[in-house]
Amino acid sequence: MATMYSETVLTVRHWTDTLFSFTATRDPGFRFISGQFTMIGLKINGRPLLRAYSMCNANHEEQLEFFSIKVADGPLTSHLQKLAVGDEVLVGGKPTGTLIQDNLRPGKTLYLLGTGTGLAPFVSIIKDPDTYERYEHVVLVHGCRTIPELGYGELIVNNLREHEFFGELVADKLLYYPTVTREPFRNMGRITTLLETGKLEADLGLPRLNKETDRVMLCGSPHMLNDLHQFLLGQGFHEGSHHGAGEFVIEKAFVEK
Numbered sequence: 006m007a008t009m010y011s012e013t014v015l016t017v018r019h020w021t022d023t024l025f026s027f028t029a030t031r032d033p034g035f036r037f038i039s040g041q042f043t044m045i046g047l048k049i050n051g052r053p054l055l056r057a058y059s060m061c062n063a064n065h066e067e068q069l070e071f072f073s074i075k076v077a078d079g080p081l082t083s084h085l086q087k088l089a090v091g092d093e094v095l096v097g098g099k100p101t102g103t104l105i106q107d108n109l110r111p112g113k114t115l116y117l118l119g120t121g122t123g124l125a126p127f128v129s130i131i132k133d134p135d136t137y138e139r140y141e142h143v144v145l146v147h148g149c150r151t152i153p154e155l156g157y158g159e160l161i162v163n164n165l166r167e168h169e170f171f172g173e174l175v176a177d178k179l180l181y182y183p184t185v186t187r188e189p190f191r192n193m194g195r196i197t198t199l200l201e202t203g204k205l206e207a208d209l210g211l212p213r214l215n216k217e218t219d220r221v222m223l224c225g226s227p228h229m230l231n232d233l234h235q236f237l238l239g240q241g242f243h244e245g246s247h248h249g250a251g252e253f254v255i256e257k258a259f260v261e262k
Protein backbone atom coordinates (compact mmCIF):
# COMPACT_ATOMS: atom_id res chain seq x y z
CA MET A 6 0.00 0.00 0.00
CA ALA A 7 1.46 3.36 -1.07
CA THR A 8 1.87 6.09 1.54
CA MET A 9 -1.22 8.27 2.00
CA TYR A 10 -0.95 11.39 4.14
CA SER A 11 -3.86 13.01 5.90
CA GLU A 12 -3.31 16.78 5.80
CA THR A 13 -5.23 19.69 7.29
CA VAL A 14 -6.71 22.46 5.15
CA LEU A 15 -5.21 25.84 6.11
CA THR A 16 -6.79 28.31 3.66
CA VAL A 17 -9.43 28.18 0.92
CA ARG A 18 -10.03 30.81 -1.73
CA HIS A 19 -12.79 30.77 -4.34
CA TRP A 20 -11.96 32.55 -7.59
CA THR A 21 -15.09 31.99 -9.67
CA ASP A 22 -18.15 29.71 -9.70
CA THR A 23 -15.90 27.07 -11.23
CA LEU A 24 -12.43 27.61 -9.71
CA PHE A 25 -10.93 27.56 -6.24
CA SER A 26 -7.54 27.05 -4.60
CA PHE A 27 -6.54 25.83 -1.17
CA THR A 28 -3.49 25.26 0.99
CA ALA A 29 -2.88 22.40 3.42
CA THR A 30 -0.24 21.15 5.82
CA ARG A 31 2.64 19.21 4.27
CA ASP A 32 4.30 16.14 5.69
CA PRO A 33 8.08 16.67 5.83
CA GLY A 34 8.45 13.33 4.03
CA PHE A 35 6.49 14.56 1.00
CA ARG A 36 9.01 15.47 -1.74
CA PHE A 37 8.36 16.17 -5.40
CA ILE A 38 9.89 17.64 -8.54
CA SER A 39 8.40 20.92 -9.82
CA GLY A 40 5.69 20.18 -12.40
CA GLN A 41 4.68 16.82 -10.91
CA PHE A 42 1.23 15.83 -9.65
CA THR A 43 -0.01 13.50 -6.97
CA MET A 44 -3.32 11.83 -6.14
CA ILE A 45 -5.38 13.81 -3.66
CA GLY A 46 -8.94 13.51 -2.41
CA LEU A 47 -11.38 12.79 0.34
CA LYS A 48 -12.87 9.85 2.16
CA ILE A 49 -16.39 9.57 0.79
CA ASN A 50 -18.73 7.01 2.37
CA GLY A 51 -15.69 5.58 4.12
CA ARG A 52 -13.70 5.08 0.92
CA PRO A 53 -10.92 7.27 -0.49
CA LEU A 54 -11.85 9.05 -3.74
CA LEU A 55 -8.72 10.43 -5.39
CA ARG A 56 -7.83 12.44 -8.50
CA ALA A 57 -4.58 13.74 -10.00
CA TYR A 58 -3.65 17.26 -8.83
CA SER A 59 -0.49 19.21 -9.57
CA MET A 60 1.31 20.82 -6.66
CA CYS A 61 1.09 24.61 -6.86
CA ASN A 62 3.53 25.15 -4.03
CA ALA A 63 7.28 25.15 -4.60
CA ASN A 64 9.26 22.26 -3.18
CA HIS A 65 10.91 24.73 -0.77
CA GLU A 66 7.55 25.91 0.63
CA GLU A 67 6.16 24.49 3.85
CA GLN A 68 2.54 24.17 2.76
CA LEU A 69 0.89 22.25 -0.03
CA GLU A 70 -1.22 24.22 -2.49
CA PHE A 71 -3.72 23.08 -5.12
CA PHE A 72 -5.86 24.77 -7.78
CA SER A 73 -9.12 23.01 -8.63
CA ILE A 74 -12.13 23.13 -10.85
CA LYS A 75 -15.62 22.86 -9.27
CA VAL A 76 -18.01 20.55 -11.06
CA ALA A 77 -21.52 20.41 -9.57
CA ASP A 78 -21.87 16.66 -10.23
CA GLY A 79 -18.13 15.87 -10.25
CA PRO A 80 -17.51 12.73 -8.17
CA LEU A 81 -14.72 14.43 -6.22
CA THR A 82 -14.99 18.19 -6.81
CA SER A 83 -18.68 18.34 -5.83
CA HIS A 84 -17.34 17.50 -2.35
CA LEU A 85 -13.89 19.08 -2.55
CA GLN A 86 -15.34 22.52 -3.33
CA LYS A 87 -16.91 22.52 0.15
CA LEU A 88 -13.54 22.18 1.89
CA ALA A 89 -13.20 24.45 4.91
CA VAL A 90 -10.26 25.42 7.11
CA GLY A 91 -9.49 22.54 9.48
CA ASP A 92 -10.88 19.79 7.21
CA GLU A 93 -8.75 16.77 6.35
CA VAL A 94 -7.60 16.05 2.82
CA LEU A 95 -5.86 12.89 1.59
CA VAL A 96 -2.54 13.35 -0.21
CA GLY A 97 -0.86 10.44 -1.97
CA GLY A 98 2.84 10.04 -1.27
CA LYS A 99 3.93 9.09 -4.79
CA PRO A 100 4.16 12.23 -6.97
CA THR A 101 4.78 11.63 -10.68
CA GLY A 102 4.29 13.28 -14.08
CA THR A 103 5.93 14.18 -17.37
CA LEU A 104 6.16 17.98 -17.02
CA ILE A 105 9.67 17.93 -15.59
CA GLN A 106 12.90 19.49 -16.81
CA ASP A 107 14.68 16.15 -17.28
CA ASN A 108 12.25 15.34 -20.10
CA LEU A 109 13.31 18.43 -22.08
CA ARG A 110 16.53 19.06 -23.97
CA PRO A 111 18.36 22.25 -22.96
CA GLY A 112 17.00 25.40 -24.60
CA LYS A 113 16.84 29.18 -24.40
CA THR A 114 13.14 29.89 -23.90
CA LEU A 115 10.68 27.73 -21.99
CA TYR A 116 7.02 28.09 -23.01
CA LEU A 117 4.50 26.98 -20.39
CA LEU A 118 1.14 26.76 -22.17
CA GLY A 119 -1.89 26.13 -19.97
CA THR A 120 -5.66 26.58 -20.18
CA GLY A 121 -8.01 26.67 -17.19
CA THR A 122 -6.69 24.61 -14.27
CA GLY A 123 -3.92 23.50 -16.65
CA LEU A 124 -2.07 26.41 -15.08
CA ALA A 125 -1.46 24.34 -11.94
CA PRO A 126 1.76 22.41 -12.74
CA PHE A 127 3.36 25.60 -14.04
CA VAL A 128 2.92 27.31 -10.68
CA SER A 129 5.51 25.09 -9.01
CA ILE A 130 7.74 25.44 -12.08
CA ILE A 131 7.75 29.26 -12.06
CA LYS A 132 8.40 29.23 -8.30
CA ASP A 133 11.49 27.03 -8.75
CA PRO A 134 14.80 28.97 -9.00
CA ASP A 135 16.26 26.08 -11.03
CA THR A 136 13.88 26.93 -13.90
CA TYR A 137 15.48 30.36 -14.27
CA GLU A 138 18.97 28.87 -14.25
CA ARG A 139 18.10 26.70 -17.23
CA TYR A 140 16.49 29.31 -19.47
CA GLU A 141 16.99 32.89 -20.64
CA HIS A 142 13.22 33.41 -20.71
CA VAL A 143 10.29 31.58 -19.18
CA VAL A 144 6.98 32.38 -20.90
CA LEU A 145 3.81 31.57 -18.97
CA VAL A 146 0.69 31.63 -21.16
CA HIS A 147 -2.63 31.12 -19.40
CA GLY A 148 -5.72 30.86 -21.61
CA CYS A 149 -9.17 31.23 -20.06
CA ARG A 150 -12.68 32.04 -21.18
CA THR A 151 -13.11 35.06 -18.88
CA ILE A 152 -10.99 37.56 -16.94
CA PRO A 153 -11.92 36.38 -13.41
CA GLU A 154 -10.59 32.92 -14.29
CA LEU A 155 -7.13 34.48 -14.60
CA GLY A 156 -7.22 35.67 -10.97
CA TYR A 157 -5.26 32.88 -9.33
CA GLY A 158 -2.44 33.03 -11.89
CA GLU A 159 -2.26 36.81 -11.67
CA LEU A 160 -1.87 36.66 -7.90
CA ILE A 161 0.87 34.02 -8.13
CA VAL A 162 2.84 36.04 -10.68
CA ASN A 163 2.41 39.30 -8.75
CA ASN A 164 3.58 37.66 -5.53
CA LEU A 165 6.63 36.26 -7.31
CA ARG A 166 7.51 39.65 -8.79
CA GLU A 167 7.42 41.12 -5.30
CA HIS A 168 9.31 38.21 -3.73
CA GLU A 169 12.30 39.24 -1.63
CA PHE A 170 14.70 36.74 -3.20
CA PHE A 171 13.23 35.84 -6.61
CA GLY A 172 11.74 39.21 -7.50
CA GLU A 173 14.65 40.43 -9.57
CA LEU A 174 15.21 37.12 -11.34
CA VAL A 175 11.53 36.83 -12.17
CA ALA A 176 11.29 40.45 -13.37
CA ASP A 177 14.17 39.68 -15.73
CA LYS A 178 13.10 36.32 -17.09
CA LEU A 179 9.41 35.55 -16.54
CA LEU A 180 7.09 36.74 -19.30
CA TYR A 181 3.45 36.34 -18.25
CA TYR A 182 0.82 36.30 -21.01
CA PRO A 183 -2.76 35.86 -19.80
CA THR A 184 -5.27 35.58 -22.65
CA VAL A 185 -9.05 35.46 -22.73
CA THR A 186 -11.43 34.16 -25.41
CA ARG A 187 -14.95 35.24 -24.42
CA GLU A 188 -14.74 38.88 -23.38
CA PRO A 189 -12.62 41.91 -24.25
CA PHE A 190 -9.15 41.94 -22.64
CA ARG A 191 -5.69 43.29 -23.48
CA ASN A 192 -4.70 39.84 -24.84
CA MET A 193 -7.34 37.84 -26.66
CA GLY A 194 -7.54 34.53 -28.52
CA ARG A 195 -6.81 30.86 -28.09
CA ILE A 196 -3.20 29.81 -27.55
CA THR A 197 -3.35 27.80 -30.79
CA THR A 198 -4.31 30.90 -32.80
CA LEU A 199 -1.76 33.10 -31.05
CA LEU A 200 1.00 30.65 -32.01
CA GLU A 201 -0.23 29.98 -35.54
CA THR A 202 -0.27 33.70 -36.30
CA GLY A 203 2.90 34.49 -34.36
CA LYS A 204 1.04 37.14 -32.34
CA LEU A 205 2.18 35.67 -29.04
CA GLU A 206 5.89 35.94 -29.83
CA ALA A 207 5.41 39.35 -31.50
CA ASP A 208 3.64 40.74 -28.43
CA LEU A 209 6.45 39.43 -26.20
CA GLY A 210 9.25 40.65 -28.45
CA LEU A 211 10.54 37.12 -29.02
CA PRO A 212 11.49 35.32 -32.27
CA ARG A 213 8.93 32.89 -33.74
CA LEU A 214 8.68 29.61 -31.86
CA ASN A 215 11.33 27.21 -33.14
CA LYS A 216 12.61 23.82 -32.09
CA GLU A 217 16.28 24.80 -32.02
CA THR A 218 15.93 27.21 -29.10
CA ASP A 219 12.48 26.74 -27.59
CA ARG A 220 11.03 24.14 -25.23
CA VAL A 221 7.32 23.73 -24.54
CA MET A 222 5.21 22.26 -21.75
CA LEU A 223 1.48 21.72 -22.32
CA CYS A 224 -1.35 21.28 -19.84
CA GLY A 225 -5.07 21.75 -20.51
CA SER A 226 -8.18 20.13 -21.89
CA PRO A 227 -7.84 17.09 -24.21
CA HIS A 228 -8.81 19.26 -27.22
CA MET A 229 -6.24 21.90 -26.41
CA LEU A 230 -3.55 19.26 -25.88
CA ASN A 231 -4.41 17.53 -29.12
CA ASP A 232 -4.39 20.73 -31.18
CA LEU A 233 -1.12 22.01 -29.73
CA HIS A 234 0.45 18.56 -30.03
CA GLN A 235 -0.35 18.53 -33.75
CA PHE A 236 0.88 22.10 -34.15
CA LEU A 237 4.23 21.32 -32.49
CA LEU A 238 4.73 18.13 -34.50
CA GLY A 239 4.09 20.24 -37.60
CA GLN A 240 6.87 22.58 -36.48
CA GLY A 241 9.26 19.64 -36.20
CA PHE A 242 9.24 19.41 -32.38
CA HIS A 243 9.74 15.97 -30.77
CA GLU A 244 7.84 14.87 -27.71
CA GLY A 245 9.95 14.16 -24.62
CA SER A 246 9.20 11.64 -21.88
CA HIS A 247 10.91 9.57 -19.22
CA HIS A 248 12.26 7.47 -22.08
CA GLY A 249 14.11 10.36 -23.66
CA ALA A 250 14.27 14.16 -23.62
CA GLY A 251 12.56 16.13 -26.39
CA GLU A 252 11.52 19.64 -27.30
CA PHE A 253 8.06 19.47 -25.72
CA VAL A 254 6.16 17.52 -23.05
CA ILE A 255 2.46 16.95 -22.37
CA GLU A 256 0.60 15.99 -19.20
CA LYS A 257 -2.13 13.50 -20.07
CA ALA A 258 -2.97 12.34 -16.56
CA PHE A 259 -5.84 14.72 -15.84
CA VAL A 260 -9.32 13.31 -16.28
CA GLU A 261 -12.81 14.41 -15.25
CA LYS A 262 -12.94 15.55 -11.65
Ligand code: A2P
Nearest residue numbers: 120121148149150186195196197226228229232
Ligand atom coordinates in the same frame (compact mmCIF):
# COMPACT_ATOMS: atom_id res chain seq x y z
P1 A2P B 1 -12.77 29.05 -26.21
O1 A2P B 1 -13.49 30.02 -25.31
O2 A2P B 1 -12.59 29.58 -27.60
O3 A2P B 1 -13.39 27.67 -26.19
P2 A2P B 1 -12.21 25.32 -21.27
O4 A2P B 1 -12.76 26.02 -20.05
O5 A2P B 1 -13.24 24.88 -22.25
O6 A2P B 1 -11.19 24.27 -20.95
O7 A2P B 1 -11.39 26.48 -22.03
C1 A2P B 1 -10.34 27.20 -21.44
C2 A2P B 1 -9.70 28.04 -22.50
O8 A2P B 1 -9.10 27.17 -23.47
C3 A2P B 1 -10.71 28.89 -23.26
O9 A2P B 1 -10.12 30.15 -23.48
C4 A2P B 1 -10.92 28.12 -24.54
O10 A2P B 1 -11.26 28.94 -25.65
C5 A2P B 1 -9.55 27.54 -24.76
N1 A2P B 1 -9.59 26.36 -25.63
C6 A2P B 1 -10.57 25.44 -25.74
N2 A2P B 1 -10.25 24.51 -26.65
C7 A2P B 1 -9.04 24.83 -27.13
C8 A2P B 1 -8.17 24.27 -28.12
N3 A2P B 1 -8.52 23.17 -28.78
N4 A2P B 1 -7.00 24.88 -28.35
C9 A2P B 1 -6.66 26.00 -27.68
N5 A2P B 1 -7.43 26.60 -26.76
C10 A2P B 1 -8.60 26.02 -26.49
